[in-house]
Amino acid sequence: MTELSTPYAPSREGLRGAYRTMRRIRCFEERLHAEFAAGRVPSSVHLYAGQEASAAAICAHLGAQDYLHNTHRAHGPAIARGADLIAITKEIYLRAGGLCQGKGGSPHLHDARLRLIGANGGVGSGAALACGSALAIRHRQENGVAVALLGDGACNQGVVSESFNLASVWKLPVVFAIENNGYAEATATSYAIAGDNLAARGPAFGMPSTRVDGADYFAVHEAAGVAIECARSGGGPSLVEIMAPRFYGHYEGDAQKYRAPGEVAELRRTRDCLTRLRQRMIDEYQFSTAEIDAMDAEIGVDIDRAFAEAAAAPPPDPALLMRDIYADRSGL
């Protein structure tokens, strides 16, 4: 595992933004968890809570010219990339005005204007699509990067290994950001990943790689920064493995019997990126509790509004069933 060690210290303003993002995600997911339990959420949702530092730290380095390829655990990255909270919520509720007009749903959150690319049904496919975004960026000399978020389980899809190699061969400005949350569905990463170390796959496919603690915003911020800067400056792809706990089940409704008793409580106690960040902001960056509490309150209001609007939104226009199958309809 190559060591990436340029210092990327976040600014005080950057920390405020990061906290706001992470808190927003946490608050959103907790609310969604409650709404789901109350039977008010259609379809299937995968919560991101616990992994917030990953999306927040990565997005802190991304500009408008960059692409972020999402996974099915989509809410957190979509929020971090700045997608409209109301449109996100409406999409999860499969209503009119949703990010994808209610045709995609929770796993497919996508906002083309923000270059936030929604996941496909098959996990891991974003790795190859990101190579394509990177190709387009380079072709247009946009000085951008494409980041592919990947779950640990998804890394066992062949297309991901192929993409690692292709990105190296083509020296693409891509960062493969693996969010290793310890599980793929009900199977532990320690079973499914030979060697239990995804970072090791980087060098095997010609890329620098690093592994960081996803509970530590600062660590993720640095590792993502180094990898993204490397790609942006023509240094080619790299891999960052982010060890981030999953605080809820694989999807809502999952009884999680495959986890040890007390496992989640312990993770919440010891590896909560949000409380850790908050503490460090207070201890090392002179944020006041009041200031942070005010942010929290503001976010609570936004979340309330998003859920209220989503719940009140009408279903999509029935004509959408046959719309947007093709862009060019001549001859059809």
Add this chain to the structure above:
Amino acid sequence: MTELSTPYAPSREGLRGAYRTMRRIRCFEERLHAEFAAGRVPSSVHLYAGQEASAAAICAHLGAQDYLHNTHRAHGPAIARGADLIAITKEIYLRAGGLCQGKGGSPHLHDARLRLIGANGGVGSGAALACGSALAIRHRQENGVAVALLGDGACNQGVVSESFNLASVWKLPVVFAIENNGYAEATATSYAIAGDNLAARGPAFGMPSTRVDGADYFAVHEAAGVAIECARSGGGPSLVEIMAPRFYGHYEGDAQKYRAPGEVAELRRTRDCLTRLRQRMIDEYQFSTAEIDAMDAEIGVDIDRAFAEAAAAPPPDPALLMRDIYADRSGL
């Protein structure tokens, strides 16, 4: 790259067999090359000449309970595994009596009784099939191993990476033997394999791995022996990368303009496994030139007969078109 270094010295008898196998392959391929140039071979053929030490050394360690998964460069491994030379030739000529009744052809040489498994159209697929053979062997407690031959290019198929990982997770008795001949079609391995080192992929997927000179029969024999013995004794999968030159084109008819001028001549001069083995048998194992020449002559006779029989064989029975689509025909 893990070093595998138990000594596996071949016996004098073993060397005789290995030489016979390698010579038989070389002689067969040279004859086929000439027949193809004369327009007498149907379809498309990929010659194995230059890589003989690989198949011969691997097969020296295999017994009746073991599986060998072939590639499209199929003639050499089929001969080394002991498949009938006449049936092989008839199959390449797509005639009645061919190994697959003329329905498969050169890339699909398969002999179920010998546990020689023919390649599929998509390169790399044997990696997964070999995991299946290994599963069956283990299930039946046959004390066997499955060896998957893979080209360097094929290793860029996602299924191969998936299979590396799966074999490790299931601790299967599999050996992935990569025949790195420097090219996939007209593309050099140095371009297509990030890092130009396939052996590095072994440890990344939890397996020991080694890289050997395919022009050196002794080296391949040792590396294959260690890996096969490891699998056989319950130690799980490993990877062996065999650097073996390709003396002809990707397929017959390939003008090979992608190779440097004089490249093949230089390879034939410096990296011919057959002349090297012959020399060492004479220098170190007291074989006489006459003895070896006699083997050569004998092989020449076999080859002549195989080609004569193939050329004289009738086409397959027309009824075969609709036969063997299903094993159970009830309801059809």
Add this chain to the structure above:
Amino acid sequence: MSVKSYRAAIREALEHEMQRDPDVVLIGQDLAGGAGGGGEDDAWGGPMAVTKGLVGKFGRERVLDTPVSEAASIGAAVGAAAAGLRPVAELMFCDFIGVCCDQILNQAAKYRYTFGGQDQVPLTIRTTIGAGQQLGSQHSQALYPLFSYFPGLKVVVPATAYDAKGLLATAIRDNDPVIFCEHRLLYRLREDVPDESYTIPFGEARIVEEGGDVTVVALSRMVHVAAEAVRALREDGIDCDLIDPRTTTPLDTDTIFDSVEATGRLVIVDEAGPRCGTASDIAAIVAEEMFNALRAPIRRVTPPYAPVPAAPELERSYVPDASRIIAAVRSVMER
């Protein structure tokens, strides 16, 4: 005999076949669940809870949880089948066929033929199909027509718990690769199912209703929707033959032909797509073989030529319902 769900019937067939033949092994993601974790074993018993309890009875050597690697896992199942095991591999959603279809369409389907009949590939692939859960375009398809395209495969689309159990036993004992398509909306369907093991032959359609005015052929969940339509039509004096082919390869054309011979009218109801799908397949065969008997156009009731949308309102208008079937039957009765 006892009341069982479609899910339980499938589980029973798996259990019986595993008891019967030690070479039957299960391969798939989270078939047990909990591998490598600190919690319970058999924590999921399959993503759809179909295999629950089997790891406890047969152990992890026969209930093999896999990484999220369908190509390698299904490829391994093909290899194991050719090497003499009788694997039952699970492909969680048929929509994921895209990541492993070389293994299915090229390797499993053509193994026997390409190698000149040397081997058999007694592999069963269980997969799930269907819309109705708001899972969107890539978790809602009914892709069995793709499998029917390829000679060498057999394809099963059970509509009832009884059929699911008997046909799965047949699939596992069959010496060819069989794709067994479970409709997720049927898992909770409950009916009387024998407790003991039994088989149902492939290629024998089930005549669900006998009518005589119109032949209605329906598959998988559409059998139930068509049955609802047929009941409503009966009250209006239109009596339909309702036929469930149960397997699309082999396809019981005899039963369909006999019915069309009598009715002269055919409506095919299918949740697979309208182009190059099973409805087209059956329509084409009948238009070729039974033209003289036909008295009206062959109507196909399928989803529109569109991906599956997630929103429930859109999804409901995507999947054929009884009213569309009734309209189609009425339209062919006008002739």
Add this chain to the structure above:
Amino acid sequence: MSVKSYRAAIREALEHEMQRDPDVVLIGQDLAGGAGGGGEDDAWGGPMAVTKGLVGKFGRERVLDTPVSEAASIGAAVGAAAAGLRPVAELMFCDFIGVCCDQILNQAAKYRYTFGGQDQVPLTIRTTIGAGQQLGSQHSQALYPLFSYFPGLKVVVPATAYDAKGLLATAIRDNDPVIFCEHRLLYRLREDVPDESYTIPFGEARIVEEGGDVTVVALSRMVHVAAEAVRALREDGIDCDLIDPRTTTPLDTDTIFDSVEATGRLVIVDEAGPRCGTASDIAAIVAEEMFNALRAPIRRVTPPYAPVPAAPELERSYVPDASRIIAAVRSVMER
């Protein structure tokens, strides 16, 4: 205007479109060849020598040779198309679709729809089809029916050099994913083709022959085989309309319907398979929409339901030939 091969016509369309639009890039294996080696660049110019010369004109930044990684390469092409490039990806043999069909069937086909119409995916996938070279079961298929199954894709099956050039230009300029199927046995076909760039609209069939007695629909190489049959039949006094749809999605049903309206008889000739294939698709549409015009069974002339065997004698009996078409046309004339 000059005499060009089908291969050269395709190369010209690629060259013109690359000149016209700098966002057109080529992605595939050995499109140039020679990457990383010590010999010549452009050593292959494509596995079928179709892209020969293009790397010299446009450089390796626009002619991107790939590792043997179709899933990543075609996935990258999908991503690049959605990000605004206009990639032309090559899938050497359509038979390899198994290793990259998630990218085609789920991702490219459904991208626009799933994300609510935010994007377009102007991707062309060139692939090769067809039997006749003794390449066996996994290098000889004609798998375009699989593509037709999926809404969101467009599918082109050019039979002539003229059509290949014009339809490829249309494909590349089209804003949807297009699968462009080149028949390998047609590469050497030579005919007069304009030197300048031109386009041919999708969804417009070509009427190859006008007859009036029987409608013969044929696709790809089968157009030539059918033309031979039609010529022979004309000498016997049977005059056929011969229609080449040229694109299966969109499908020009109007032209087929007009002809069937006049003839009442339809024979479909296709090299794709007999089950859930394009022949079934067209037969089903006609049996539904044009039943009243039909005077005879719809006959499909396709290969049998079998994999493709390698031996030339077996392969010849696999692929439809003129005699089978003649027999089918005669059989529908008996009514």
